[in-house]
Amino acid sequence: MKVVVQVKLLPDVDAVAALRSTLHVVNEAACWVSGVAFERGVPREYELRKHTYAELKARGLGAQAAQHTIKKVRDAYTTLKANIRAGNLGRPGSKRRDKAESKPIAFRPEAAQPYDDRCLSWQLDRKAVSIWTTAGRLKGVRFACSADALRMLREHRKGESDLVERDGEFYLIATCDVPEAPLNDNPASFIGVDLGIANIATASTGYRAAGRGLNRHRKRQADLRRKLQAKGTKSAKRLLKKRSRKEARHTANINHIVSKTVVTTAERTGCGIALEDLTGIRDRVRLRKDQRTTVHSWSFHQLGQYIAYKAKRAGVPLVYVDPAYTSQQCSQCHHIDRKNRVDQATFACRSCGTVMHADDNASHNIARKGESVWTAGRESRVPATTTRVAQTWEASRQPAAPYPQARPFTAGTS
DSSP states (O other): OEEEEEEEEEOOHHHHHHHHHHHHHHHHHHHHHHHHHHHTTOOOHHHHHHHHHHHHHHTTOOHHHHHHHHHHHHHHHHHHHHHHHHTTTOSTTOHHHHHHHSSOOOOOTTOOEEEOTTTEEEETTTTEEEEEETTEEEEEEEEEOOHHHHHHHHHHEEEEEEEEEETTEEEEEEEEEOOOOOOOSSOSOEEEEEEOSSEEEEETTSOEEEOHHHHHHHHHHHHHHHHHHHHOOHHHHHHHHHTTTHHHHHHHHHHHHHHHHHHHHHHHHTOEEEEEOOTTHHHHSOOOGGGHHHHHTOOHHHHHHHHHHHHHHHTOOEEEEOOTTTTTBOTTTOOBOGGGBOSSSEEEOTTTOOEEEHHHHHHHHHHHHHHHHHHHHSOOOSOOOOOHHHHHHHHHHSOOOOOOOOOOOOTTOO
């Protein structure tokens, strides 16, 4: 499976200028290539290369950098086409879709640029890289990373790496090809995980990740953004830009912690994991105006992705179940009633009288559905038996037994 490792470059002043200039030049060239592709109806990569390669070389790009710039543009149009086909940009004729289709794709000056092993070499023992720039090759550029990231680079790095500038700092994002662990095809049971807003995740094992701290952090960040936007000064805009990704980083860190806890428990106990398939939930639910910010800030998709790739690395089975009625059905007697859900946190069955936390009840329902999905989907372990057709075919291959000779007829005998 593919895993990315991010390292932070520690260049000197001259190297910073060279790296920043390189990103600006290649992304300016990518915008020009995008315009050519748009005018010619987005041809194939080989045909696009014939129209743009010579000009890119004249702009000071190396051979590999020119090839990667062309491929980056072509991949961007492929992604755009896939999003349009999937309906992610709205229906035909919508304002957002028309805007995306009416002009060439543009690239930010600090957008990522791919590097292969011809443009970038790693000296892992020294924690340094040698990297191509428009000002020449920079050798001995130091980088910083954790011990686990360094081990991952040493053992599994394979393929391209991306150079990106973020908030004035430069990072290399390397691709690592990590072998998958053998899948546990006979899990003891399944752990149901109910994803929510008041509680980020509730597992059928009793683990509950409360969302109160995360929601408080989001509200504090939203209030600060509102004040800075209302102020409108240069310093306020500078602070807004500095804090633009702070909430996203905080949320990602919490989701990593929650997903690691769930997967580690499943791996230790030999269980599988069952998640709700929440695809399109934001389009299905009806919200009051004061609920929209909260629901649209809900990072259930990111948490689900983290659980999925961690489970894949650990060899833990993962299934997705239908979320219908998981919050209204009693996990003990399976009675379904909207009135069973007394409020956000309380579940009281109208049939058997079971009372428990609503998220705990939902997690048990998800676990039961996960076992059903796994049982229905796995391969049969029953040994193959000889069918009637095979028996008939085998019998036809045997030589026919001779008919018994008839006894002679004698009068008076019976």
